[in-house]
Amino acid sequence: MTSYLVMLQTNSNQPFIFSSPRLREQIGASFEITLLSHWVKEEAQEILKQKPLTVPNSFWVSDSSGKVIVRFTGHGDEPKKKAKELIRKVTLRALTDAPGLDVTGVFVKASSNTVDADDLQELDRVFLDYSLNRRPAAARFPQFPFLERADESALPAVVPLTEPETNRIYKTARAVGVKESYEGRAKLKEQKKVENTEGSQPTVSFDFNSILYTATEEDAKPEHKLSLPARVKRAWALPARFKQLDDIAGHLKTSMADLYRDPTRLEAAFQETALGEQEIIQEGDASQGSDLDQDPTPPLLSSVGVVHVDGNGVGAIMRDLGKAFKKTKNTLDKLAEPPYPRKLNPCGEKPPRVRPDDSTPSDFQWFVMEVNYRLDGVVKAAVASAWKDLEDYAHGRSAPPVVPVLVGGDDLTVYVEGQFAIPFAESYVRHYEQLTGEDELLSKLAVIANAPKQGPLTASAGVAIVGRNFPFHIAYDLAEGLVSRGKKLGKKKDEAPCSTIDFHVLRDATVLDPEETLAEYKGRTQRPFLVGHYAPERIGEATTTSSTAKSLQTRDQWKEILRTVAVFDGKKPDNPTQTTGDPFPRARANRIVKLLAEGEGEKAATEWDYALQNAPSAGRLAKQLKLLPPHSSSSDEAGEALEQIKWLLDLIDLSENLPDGYLASRIGQGTDGAGFQETADDSTEGGAK
Numbered sequence: 001m002t003s004y005l006v007m008l009q010t011n012s013n014q015p016f017i018f019s020s021p022r023l024r025e026q027i028g029a030s031f032e033i034t035l036l037s038h039w040v041k042e043e044a045q046e047i048l049k050q051k052p053l054t055v056p057n058s059f060w061v062s063d064s065s066g067k068v069i070v071r072f073t074g075h076g077d078e079p080k081k082k083a084k085e086l087i088r089k090v091t092l093r094a095l096t097d098a099p100g101l102d103v104t105g106v107f108v109k110a111s112s113n114t115v116d117a118d119d120l121q122e123l124d125r126v127f128l129d130y131s132l133n134r135r136p137a138a139a140r141f142p143q144f145p146f147l148e149r150a151d152e153s154a155l156p157a158v159v160p161l162t163e164p165e166t167n168r169i170y171k172t173a174r175a176v177g178v179k180e181s182y183e184g185r186a187k188l189k190e191q192k193k194v195e196n197t198e199g200s201q202p203t204v205s206f207d208f209n210s211i212l213y214t215a216t217e218e219d220a221k222p223e224h225k226l227s228l229p230a231r232v233k234r235a236w237a238l239p240a241r242f243k244q245l246d247d248i249a250g251h252l253k254t255s256m257a258d259l260y261r262d263p264t265r266l267e268a269a270f271q272e273t274a275l276g277e278q279e280i281i282q283e284g285d286a287s288q289g290s291d292l293d294q295d296p297t298p299p300l301l302s303s304v305g306v307v308h309v310d311g312n313g314v315g316a317i318m319r320d321l322g323k324a325f326k327k328t329k330n331t332l333d334k335l336a337e338p339p340y341p342r343k344l345n346p347c348g349e350k351p352p353r354v355r356p357d358d359s360t361p362s363d364f365q366w367f368v369m370e371v372n373y374r375l376d377g378v379v380k381a382a383v384a385s386a387w388k389d390l391e392d393y394a395h396g397r398s399a400p401p402v403v404p405v406l407v408g409g410d411d412l413t414v415y416v417e418g419q420f421a422i423p424f425a426e427s428y429v430r431h432y433e434q435l436t437g438e439d440e441l442l443s444k445l446a447v448i449a450n451a452p453k454q455g456p457l458t459a460s461a462g463v464a465i466v467g468r469n470f471p472f473h474i475a476y477d478l479a480e481g482l483v484s485r486g487k488k489l490g491k492k493k494d495e496a497p498c499s500t501i502d503f504h505v506l507r508d509a510t511v512l513d514p515e516e517t518l519a520e521y522k523g524r525t526q527r528p529f530l531v532g533h534y535a536p537e538r539i540g541e542a543t544t545t546s547s548t549a550k551s552l553q554t555r556d557q558w559k560e561i562l563r564t565v566a567v568f569d570g571k572k573p574d575n576p577t578q579t580t581g582d583p584f585p586r587a588r589a590n591r592i593v594k595l596l597a598e599g600e601g602e603k604a605a606t607e608w609d610y611a612l613q614n615a616p617s618a619g620r621l622a623k624q625l626k627l628l629p630p631h632s633s634s635s636d637e638a639g640e641a642l643e644q645i646k647w648l649l650d651l652i653d654l655s656e657n658l659p660d661g662y663l664a665s666r667i668g669q670g671t672d673g674a675g676f677q678e679t680a681d682d683s684t685e686g687g688a689k
Contacts, residue, residue, distance in 0.1 A: 001358050003071055003110035004079040007123050008090050010036055010066040011102040011131065017405060018473035019100075020230060021152055023270050023415070024263035026472065028233035030405045031240030032098040033066045036090070038176045039097075040068045043089040047082050056348030058361040061115055064372045065408025069123065071115060071365075073358045083107035095140075097172065100155075100229030102137035106130050114362040117322025141227070148225060155227035166235055173239035179246050237263040244404055248384035252391060252399075260298045260401045269298035269401055270415060271469050298401045303657075305421020305465050306472065308479035309428055311410030312458040312490055312497050313449020314375065320448065325367050328444050332367060338439045342377030345369050374442055375410060378435045383407065383414070386427035390420050395661030410459070413476060418465045422503055422654070423662045425461035426531065426558060429499045432459050433532050452496050456533050460486035463503035465657055470506065478504060481514030486528040498538045501558075502528035505653045524596035525649045526628070531558045539629050560627050561650075562667050565658065567624045568651040570617060576663040584617045586652070593649045601642055608645045 010016075010033050017029045044059060045051040053059060062069035070086070072079035087105030094103040106127045110119050143149070147156035226234075241263050252259070260266045267273060317324050332351045347361035347369050354360075383404060391399045400420045406413035416424050436442045437456030446455050462482025464475045486500030504517060521527065530538050535557040563573035570583035588611055595604035611618035625644040 001073055001075060001113055002079055003073045003113055003115075003358065004083045004107050005061065005069060005071055005110055005115070005119055005123050006083045006086055006105065006107045007067070007069045007127055008036060008040060008087065008103060008105045009068070009127065011104055012137070013066055013406070013408075014476070016101055016137075018476060019153070020233065021271075021471055021473075022230075022234075023267040023403065023472070024237035025230055025233040026405045027240050027244075027263055027403065028236030029101075029229075030407070031236050031243065032101055032233065033408065035098060035172070035176065036066055036094075036103065037063050037068055038172070039090045039093040040070060040086070042175075043086055043093070044070065047085055047089075053346070055344075055346050056352070056361055057346060058359055058365065060346045060361075060369055061120075061365055062368050062372055064376065069120070071110070073113070080107070080109070097169075097232075099140070099232055100137055100227075104131055104134060113358050115365045115368075117320070117325070117364070120321065120368075150227035150230065151225045153227045153230060155229065157225035158228045158231065160226075161231050161235055169232070169235050170239065173236075173243075176243075177246075178239045178243045241266070247380055248387050251381075251384035251388045258296055258398070261295055265295070266298055266401060266403065269301055270304055270403070296398070299398075299417075301401075301417050301468055303418025303465055304468055304470065304475070305416050305418045305424070305463055306475040306479045307412070307414045307416060307421050307425045307428075307461065307463050308476065308483050309412040309425065309432075309459050309461045310483050310487070311375075311432075312460055312487060312499070313446070313451075314410040314457065316450070317371070317445050317448045321364075321368055321371075324371070324445055324448050325364050327448060328367070328441060329363070331440070331444070332363065332370075335370075335440050338374055338377065338435075338441075340377050340381035340435055343373045345373060370441065371445070374439060378432065378439065378442065379407060379410065379412060381435055382428050382431040383412065385431040386424050389427040389665075390416070390424060392665055393420065393423050393659055393662040395659070395664070413479070415472070419657050419659050420662075421463045421465055422501070422657060423659070423666075425463050425501055425503075426666075429459050429461050429501065429532060433457070433499060437533065450491070450497050451534075458490060458497045458499040458532060458534065460490050460500045460528075461502070462486060463501070464506065465503065466506045467509075470509070475506075478506070478514045478517060481518055482528070485518055489528055489530065492538075496534045496537055498530045498534040499532035500528045501531055503653070503657075505657060520597070521649075523599075524593060524646055526643075526647050527650055529558065529561060557629075559667060561654070562658075562663055564621070564624045564628060564647070565651055565654045566663055566667065567617075567621050569655055571663075573624055574667060576660070576667055580620065582615075582617050584621050584651075585611070585615060588615075589648045589652055592645050593652070596645065596649075604645055605638060605641045608641055 013033055016033070017026050020026060020029070041053070045053060048059070058073065059070050061071050072082040072086075074082070084107070087107065091103050091105055094101050104127065106123065108119065108123050108126055111122075138155075141155045143156050149155070150157040238261075241261055245259050245261060260269070264273075333353070345366060347366040351363040351366040351370075352360055353363065387402050390402065394400065400417035402424070403415040404412070405415060412428065414424060433456040436446070442457060443454050446457050447453065449457060451457075460483045462479040462485075464478040464482065466475045466478075482502040482504060486502045490498045490500040506517075539557060566576040567573050567580075568584050569576070570579050570581055572578045572580050588607065592604045592607050595601075595607060608618075612622060622644065625647055628647060630643055
């Protein structure tokens with residue numbers, strides 16, 4: 001018996017998604033990347049003549065967003081022929097079903113009758129060598145002889161999709177699990193109500209084909225010239241949005257109908273459209289017979305937050321799966337069910353200890369699939385929990401629109417209303433740490449990611465807050481740069497890895513290079529911030545004594561920053577719903593920040609000293625700033641003052657870009673889940689004498 005390993009992987013995912021400036025095309029493109037697993041499964045069923053594939057089976061080796069590894073076994077050249085056939089069929093599916101998506105397939109002969117880490121590394125090496133010699137996906141769309149160029153694209157324009165082509169997309173959507181129903185509390189049309197004797201929310205069923213989708217009708221007009229990739233992405237946007245909402249529907253109080261299902265009107269909330277916002281809204285409201293006409297109209301956003309999050313150390317785990325497997329091998333059959341929903345491991349419920357033949361997966365193969373599916377489950381559960389938290393932070397207003405555009409492996413990119421972007425990033429990182437820390441397998445792998453002992457995995461978040469019509473791809477590059485800067489701090493050599501949050505509020509669009517933009521912060525801010533489980537250890541304050549609880553508690557660094565924001569705004573640090581006096585003067589704060597930017601540290605410190613002598617609010621702020629790092633161990637008052645005033649730009653940006661409900665929710669909940677607590681010393685006296 002011989003074995004062959006096959007790897008199919010999508011390339012250049014970010015350019016594929018961000019090549020279009022249109023939000024709905026990015027929603028559709030993101031979903032097209034996830035179809036790779038579905039294509040492999042369908043084509044493998046035909047090749048192996050198993051429908052469905054038996055469980056457990058030795059076929060699946062690794063399955064993550066945009067990357068699949070499978071195994072064929074047999075006699076002679078049979079598995080090699082099957083490997084070639086699978087690559088041919090899957091790449092052909094990508095060519096026809098997702099034009100513009102670059103999918104590469106390679107195969108290698110396994111060194112033994114089982115899967116091991118050395119074979120996976122050899123597969124990666126062959127893949128990299130082959131990728132260097134391939135023509136790019138853009139070469140599929142030549143413009144000579146002359147073809148008319150599409151709007152907002154360098155690709156040639158094509159005619160609108162036909163009805164059979166659109167129906168084929170919706171057929172695939174059903175096959176991958178996009179549900180044609182939703183549960184909602186919205187007022188439903190009488191003829192569509194379904195009686196429910198158990199008293200739960202009524203279920204509304206509909207057919208994708210019957211929806212008069214505004215974008216499809218509008219895009220078909222002659223004056224709109226679109227490329228083939230753009231037309232297919234727009235057709236995928238509707239089922240993709242439904243799948244996004246279906247993944248989080250069980251976690252939210254808001255009905256699915258109130259979460260802005262229509263990608264066309266959702267796009268109009270984030271950016272100007274070809275029609276204009278009001279025409280889009282009117283078109284959507286006029287859709288006779290469309291089930292989407294019940295949906296509320298999303299608000300037109302004044303600012304947009306692009307949130308990018310990347311796990312710390314996950315790449316190290318996936319690069320050395322052999323070491324990770326040895327670390328956990330003896331405990332795999334005793335693992336508890338993780339505290340979140342996930343896909344079932346096709347290699348079996350438990351790792352196989354006996355392999356009667358080659359059709360049985362190895363325990364290493366089971367382990368790789370289990371890590372894939374648990375990471376996928378953690379990311380989706382953390383997104384859902386952070387999304388739910390935004391509902392709570394909204395406090396009396398409708399929940400902001402949230403649009404995940406890149407969810408794969410340990411990576412995440414989300415668009416959200418500007419003032420909710422930092423809360424979403426912080427909430428996601430918090431839930432990600434909590435879920436991985438509670439997972440018996442992933443928490444053990446934290447040691448491979450350089451954690452000092454078993455515990456949560458960490459992540460770095462970058463948030464770019466930009467204007468409503470600012471190009472998404474530039475904002476994404478900026479957010480990615482913020483993540484990279486945070487990782488340098490969070491993954492500091494010889495230190496415990498730590499989650500970080502970094503952000504940038506774009507006020508000047510003349511400088512768009514991420515490195516030049518971030519260089520402006522040098523010497524005048526304290527960001528990026530260390531947050532999460534390992535932050536107290538890294539900052540040097542493992543515990544703090546609560547005057548109320550009279551017990552040692554782990555200090556929450558992020559809460560201390562939020563308390564400082566509250567004091568900066570003239571509110572009580574432990575109860576931001578109450579005011580203590582005037583806020584710190586904004587004009588003076590901006591003046592100090594300007595002096596720091598000009599390299600005038602002494603003048604900035606003098607300005608700060610004037611504030612301490614004349615403004616009671618400055619004294620309260622100085623007292624709160626003493627609780628934030630870096631803490632001076634010397635009696636150098638000038639040095640301490642200089643470090644304190646470096647927080648002012650951070651406080652200005654946070655004050656302007658955090659909703660009041662977020663401060664109240666995060667500060668008000670104590671470590672033990674209790675409500676507001678008063679500090680031992682809530683004095684409002686002036687500052688330094």
